[in-house]
Amino acid sequence: MRILVINGPNLNLLGRREPDIYGREDYASLCEHIRAHARRCGAEAECFQSNHEGAIIDAIQAADGVFDGIVINPAAYTHYSYAIRDALAAIRTPAVEVHLSDLQKREAFRRLSVTAPACIAQICGHGFASYTMAIDLLTGKNE
Numbered sequence: 001m002r003i004l005v006i007n008g009p010n011l012n013l014l015g016r017r018e019p020d021i022y023g024r025e026d027y028a029s030l031c032e033h034i035r036a037h038a039r040r041c042g043a044e045a046e047c048f049q050s051n052h053e054g055a056i057i058d059a060i061q062a063a064d065g066v067f068d069g070i071v072i073n074p075a076a077y078t079h080y081s082y083a084i085r086d087a088l089a090a091i092r093t094p095a096v097e098v099h100l101s102d103l104q105k106r107e108a109f110r111r112l113s114v115t116a117p118a119c120i121a122q123i124c125g126h127g128f129a130s131y132t133m134a135i136d137l138l139t140g141k142n143e
């Protein structure tokens with residue numbers, strides 16, 4: 001099983017960016033953590049990060065028929081990108097939305113996800129474990 005992990009804007013700054021909210025480990029460690037977990041689940045994960053909405057949409061479109069599942073943290077696009085939501089809805093590959101922080105416990109504007117309705121699930125508030133839980137879900141590890 002092949003899984004594409006997409007991270008949106010500012011997640012390349014992990015470790016330096018608001019560490020009290022997003023943790024002290026960097027983006028490279030997140031990717032290592034994800035790839036190692038996927039291997040344990042018998043899957044292969046590829047990580048992609050972009051600060052650009054169009055590049056994220058291109059990656060979602062290109063994943064159709066190539067990857068078996070998507071894990072996506074659209075970052076701030078979560079709250080207003082109908083274009084990313086439409087791209088996720090347009091493809092057959094199932095996607096799980098993840099967030100490091102608990103969106104319900106933060107500012108009001110973060111409580112709404114416009115992208116989650118195009119995903120099979122949303123997992124948030126578990127730091128790096130949000131991603132590994134999404135991989136478990138896609139690989140059926142806990143079934």
Ligand code: DQA
Nearest residue numbers: 010073075076099100101110
């Ligand atoms: C985030 C939450 C978003 O509201 C924020 O804009 C991010 C990161 C998270 O992983 O907790 O960039 O998606």
